[in-house]
Amino acid sequence: MLSSRSRKANELVCALDFSQSIGRDASAYVLGQLVELSLGSELTAISFDPVQGLLAVATEQGGLHIFGKPPVHLSWDLGRPLKIKHLAFRPGAGFLACVDQKDTLHVFDLGRIENNKPYRDSSLSLRAQITCVEASPNHPHLLLGGKDGTVDVFDIDRGVLVPTSRIPNCWVQQEEILRRSGVPDAPSRRHIPVCTDVKTHPLDLNLVLIAYDGGVSLYNLAQKNVERNWEFVIPPGAVGGGNDTEDTIFSERRPPVTCLAWRPDGLMFAAGHEDGCISFACVSDDNPITIRTIERDAVNKTTEEDLFAWNAKSPEARRQTACREPIFRLAWSSFEQETMLSRATASFSGAAAAAMSSSEIPDLPTPDSPYTKGETMLTILGGLLPKDPPGIHTLAFPPYVAPPNAASASSNISYAVREALKASIEPTFHHIYPTDTPPEDFILLPRSSPHFSLSHDPSAMIITTGQDRHLPVLAAPHASRGIEAWSFPPAQGHPRPRQLRLPAQLSWNGPGTCVSARLLNVQTLAYRRMLHQFDMRDEDSDRIPLKGGKAFPRLRPSRTGMRNHVPLDNQPRIVVSSHVDLVVRFFDVSSSLLQADRNDAPSSYASTSSTPAAATAELKPLLTREYPRPLAHLDFDIKDVLLDPSASGLEASRILKERPWELEIIKCDFAVHTCELAVALLNYGDLRDLSTIEHDRADAEAELDETISDALNDMNVNSVEANPSAAPPRRASKVDPTPSRLRKGSVASASFAAPSRDPSDCFIDLSVVLARRPDRDSFRAVGAFLLPPPNSLNAPFCVELADTGFLAASSGNILLIADLRGPEVLLYDDPTTLSYGKKGKSKTKPDASPVTSLKWTVSAVGDDHDRQPRLIVTQASGTTRIFEMANVAGGWLASEGPVTFQHDSVKNAIATFVLDPLGNELLADPLRLQQAMNQQFAPSHENGGFSSLWVVVTPMVISAYFNINGPRTAQYEGDMASAFKSAAVVLKDGCPVLIATTRLRTIVAFSLPSLTQITRMSFDAAIHTDVGTISIAADGDLLQFIDPLHIRLHTIADIGRPSCPPSLELWDPTIPVPSLTNALVGAASNLTSYLFGYQKKVYSGSDMDAILGGPNRKPAPIRRRATAATPFTTPQSSTPSRPATTTKPRLSSTQNELTTTQSLLASTTEALERRGEYMSALQERLGTMANDAAKFAADTKKIAQQEAAKGTIKSGFTSLFNR
Structure with a gap:
């Protein structure tokens, strides 16, 4: 039976309806996934298209x-x-081709996008295990090297293999020669040479260089024969790569070839070996020019020093096995040479470049003058010793100067040519791109040229790295391989190139692996404040040079149809994420990023242009910003604080220097009004350090509105946020980092309850830590608050940061309350120690259950109608304590005796909320604090004593209580199978509702204050059984963190939202493929004439297309590829974006019909004429093919007759001589 107080409370609350009919409309809730923030698995392969400016990434x-x-x-x-x-x-x-682990080839057409993915143009299961792939921009054929030593040719245009163009295993015959010659350690006949790399000649497309584990072969595609073979032999006594022992050093060694790289002039090539050596050879000579390692030349020559080093008396001087790693990849780069023509072209294109839109991505600076005079650069992956620092090495070579024409007695090159070639590969300087972990792969990003094995004139380099041993190993699935980008080439004299920024999805791997993330709504003023000094041009200049594709905004399709009223979604949203490298990063995920800028979006998308491409070019409703958008200027690196001398008193600072893999960020909270950040560090059970960081900027007060500025002034004397220059003095920690640093004049310690630990011992001042970039917006450290380790590993850890400058943290059952405006510790509560009073030691044992939830609010409690900042602390046992913050003499005090009560339905609370009589959540923000201090709230007696409603969510029960500690007014009971995991109060079209997530991967909406279920939504079916950790924003968007590989952004209002991905156009048919100039082809012809002694034909791309295609090549299929993306229609703007023009008088309906008919007839006639031209061209081509086929048959018949005649004559002479 209810008491009169409970009955009155229920009558007051039941008469209210916060959610109203709008929030209780189940059809208004549609759960949909907006974007996947991570790659989903480990990165395995990268490719780049310099013509279209696109980067492709494949995963495991x-x-x-x-x-x-x-x-x-x-x-x-x-x-x-x-x-x-x-x-x-x-x-x-x-076209994008990929080969999976089952050796199935997939080709995707980027010019045809269906259902938000490219059309699969062809798919083929290959017969052999693929070891390497080579694509050419000059013809549509793909070379696929196999483990059986053969090279298959795949026709991308036709989607078939060309069996007549298959390259056989060219090294089988060479191994047979070695066996017959009696070479020691010759491979057995069971051995099958493996094809390790394939590279096409940079100028003569007819020549293909094929690497085998025993050597290199130069294959002629037109004649289908091997022109030359190379064996790279290390003679007895030569040091080679240094991996040999005393037993093998005095024998011939043939290190297997691992990779190849052509020099851009096609005269030489470099071959990497398994022992870490690099061989340089000329295409016109059987012997290598030289064999070297990264640090030493001519390792294929025996020296006296190397021989006697094996018999040295002292162990220090005796030579040991080097354990050098293999050469994994080579890239030989050239650069644009400045000529009179290039200078004239640059001056002519200057006006056009100046007229380019500001939204275009600026290109990286052109290489310095030392690289524009014929120099080349060899980039090397591998070949390092265990003691060498990890990284990618580059060797710069001088230009090749051909000697005067010197005749040679043999088929090889002359001595003068050999010396000139050797001089051209003597490094002028050496540079290393340092990495924290050993690199695993790299790729160069050329500016525009797709030729020369994608190594000509690169402007950037992307490096993938292995697992960092200095980072913690996560139990959840994660991507351990890192990826980073650098500018290229390195400038001589500058020790470190400029590091470039990758797209957001690529930065969540390796050191950037995310361990936690929160989704927050930000007020407009705070959002502008966060974007202060954020220059779009600086953002694009630091990004890797990707210029491909176009993005057009479009509305997201809804599964329930469009409603009559679709609210505008302009609420800014940010993601605050913590990563394993101890960096807290910020990303902007506002819907405005998926909408066209107002200056670019037209008032209407209706156009009178004849083609969609012309209409799109005229209107240009393009997206210009990245989604999610990294706010790199706000990134905060905890390591910069811990490595500062002021933080030497922290245990985490010592651990970072000795055992950095034991540090991990476990919690972070962000105050959206005051832009303050709290970060909690865990060092695996030794100590938990809580570092609180405050945003500091001198002009912050000018960007706050008048209300918030007044609240900050009333909140505390001399607010550091509002006026940093007037901040209270702090003692600088120079030598002795004493943790007792409270602000002057503080009265908090005078009336502080005697705890088991001095509050001053829980704080270390970090305000003297220097900012890494003082010229940019960022966070600066304020102080570190220390908490002891919990009693158990499963004990909860909570952090709650209020927008009024208060911080609360708990570790197990220990509670800490701090004032960040001092900063100082207001309360340190350890319930495991018995309290002391006036009558001595108390006999009652305090509640030692762990704290499960913390909540800051500005509200009254029960019969206490004073609105003050309060902290609601709920414990696992159901005990609830409410601490009041009081402002006394300019300082803040924590109440010595908190309001304490207990409910069974509050056990193990996961979230609590305090609502006012109108349904608004009573958050601890500057506005409510100012109203509380000025007593601007309405008296509670006008509402019958109703001042607040406390909503508590536990895994099994959701309850609502009158005035926080009053009687219960509503309750919802669930079951253990669908236990709640997180909850939040969400504004649904302006009406508050309660959103809760369950362990069964469902989301439940409840009305307020009755707590009746409105609807239940389920996530899409997936392989993940756990819903993960879900962060719910105030507008209904959700951030689902399943593991570091699966981080997804959802919304419960999937109606009328901008679509992600937007409407994309990846392939631009108007961009031509740069062709090799006639000067380069002529130079190649002259070089071959000079070296071979006769004029050799240089094949072009069309010639190779006909040769590789084969005689029975079928016609290419007709592909319907999109030429332009279709933008979506937006509401017509009230303000025209362009000046109004005079409209022509409207035509009558008859004239309109006549005009339409004439236009249709004209377009039909034009299409028929174009069809006739196509048919004529096709007939002419078929006739040419028929003539070529007849000629080929006649030539084949003639050759066969000649060979038969030769065989007859030979047999006759043989029989005659045998007599």
Whole structure:
């Protein structure tokens, strides 16, 4: 039976309806996934198209990602979770080829996007295990090297293999020669040479260089024969790569070849070996020019020092096995040479470049003058010793100067040519791109040229690295491989190139692996404050040079149809994420990023242009910003604080220097009004350090509105946020980092309850830590608050940061309350120690259960109608304590005796909320604090004593209590199977509702204050059984953190939202593929004439297309590729974006019909004429093919007759001589 007080409370609350009919409309809730923030699995392959400016990334679970301009990003998968081993573009043609671990080749057409993924143009299961892939921009054929030593040719245009063009294993015959010659350690006949790399000649497309584990072969595609073989032999006594022992050093060694790289002039090539050596050879000589390692030349020559080093008396001087790693990849780069023509072209294009839109991504600076005079650069992955620092090495070579014409007695090059070639590969300087972990792969990003093995004139380099041993190893699935980008080439004299920024999805791997993330709504003023000094041009200049694709905004399709009223979604949202490298990063995920700028978006998308491409070019409703948008200027690195001498008193500072893999960020909280950040560090059970960081900027007060500025002034004397210059003096920690640093004149310690630990011992001042970039917006450290380790590993750890400058943290059952405006510790509560009073030691044992939830609010409690900042602390046992913050003599005090009560329905609370009589959440923000201090609230007696409603969510029960500690007014009981995991009060079209997530991967909406279920939504079916950790924003968006590989952004209002990905156009048919100039082809012809002694034909791309295509090549299929993206229609703007023009008088309906008929007839006639031209061209081509086929048959018949005649004559002479 209810008491009169409970009955009155229920009558007051039951008469209210916060959610109203709008919030209780179940059809208004539609759960949909907006974007995937991570790659989903480990990165395995990278490819780049310099013509279109697109970057492709493949993952271990069959995922594919395309990156272009900042708003261009498209993700899809193969349909099966198979690792993708190889990835290659056909440059400029819009085709992407990949080979999975089952050796199935997939080709995707980027010019045809269906259902938010490129159309699968062809798919083929290959007969052999693929070891390497080579694509050419000059013809549509893909070379696929196999483990059986053969090289298959795949026709991308036709989607078939060309069996007549298959290259056989060219090294089988060479191994047979070695066996017959009696060479020691010759491979057995069971050994099958493996093809390790394939590279096409940079100028003569007819020549293909094939690397085998025993050597290198130069294959002629037109004549289908091997022109030359190279064996790279290390003679007895030569040091080689240094991996040999005393037993093998005095024998011949043939280190297996691992990779190849052509010099851009096609005269020489470099071959990497398994022992860490690099061989340089000329295409016109059987012997290598030289063999070297990264640090030493001519390692194929025996020296006296190397021989006697094996017999040295002292162990220090005796030579040991070097354990040098293999050469994994080589890239030989050239650069644009400045000529009179290039200077004239640059001056002519200057006006056009100046007229370029500001939204275009600026290119990286052109290389310095030392690289524009014929120099080349060799980039090397591997070949390092265990003692060497990890990184990518580059060797700069001088230009090649050909000697005077010198005749040679043999088929090889002359001595003068050999010396000139040797001089051209003597390094002028050496540079290293340092990495924290050993690099695993790299790729160069050329500016525009797809030729020369994608190594000509690169402007950037992307490096993938291995697992960092200095970072903590996560138990959840994560991507351990890192990825980073650098500017290229390195400038001589500068020790470190400029590091470039990658797209957001690529930065969440390796050191950037995310361990936690929160989604927050930000007020407009705070959002502008966070974007202060954020220059779009600086953001684009630091990004890797990706210029491909176009993105157009479009509305997201809804599964329930469009409603009559779709509210505008302009609420700014940010993601605050913590990563394993101890960096807290910020990302902007506002819907405005997926909408066209007002200056660019037209008033109407209706156009009178004849083609969609022309209409799109005229209107240009393009997206210009990345989604999610990294706010790199706000990133905060905890390591910069811990490595400062002021933080030497922290245990985490010592651990970072000795055992950095034991540090991890476990919690972070961000105050959206005051822009303050709290970060909690965990060092695996030794100590928990809580570092609180405060945003500091001198002009912060000018950007706050009048209300918030007054609240900050009333909140505390001399607010550091409002006026940093007037902040209270702090003692600088120079030598002795004493943790007792409270502000002057504080009265908090005078009336502080005697705890088991002095509050001054819980704080270390970090205000003297220097900012890494004082010229940029960022966070600066205020102080570190220390908490002891919990009683158990499963004890909860809570952090709650209020927008009024208060911080609360708990570790197990220990509670700490701090004032950040001092900063100082207001309360340190340890319930395991018995309290002391006036009558001596108390006999009652305090509640030692762990704290499960913390909540700051500005509200009254029960019969206490004073609105003050209060902290609601709930414990696992159901005990609730409410601490009041009081402002006395300019300082803040924590109440010595908190309001304490207990409810069974509050046990193990996961979230609590305090609502006012209108349904608004009573948050601890500056506005409510100012109203509380000025007593601007309405008296509670006008509402019958009703001042607040406390909503508590536990895993099993949701309850509502009158005036926080009053009677219960509503309750919802669940079951253990669908236990709640998180909850938040969400404004649904302005009406508050309660959103809770369950362990069964469902989301439940409840009305307020009755707590009746409105609807239940389920996540899409997936392989993940756990819903993960969900952060719910105030507008209904959710951030689902399943593991570091699966971080997704959802919304419960999937109606009328901008679509992600937007409407994309990845392939631009108007961009031509740069061709090799006639000067280069002529130079190649002259070089071959000079070296071979006769004029040799240089084949072009069309010639190779005909040769590799074969005689029975079928016609290419007709592909319906999109030429332009269709933008969505937006509401007509009230303010025209362009000056109004005079409209022509409207025509009558008859004239309109006549005009339409004439236009249709004209377009039909034009299409028929074009069809006739196509048919004529096709007939002419078929006739030419028929003539060529007849000529080929006649030539074949003639050759066969000649060979038969030769055989007859030979047999006759043989029989005659045998007599």
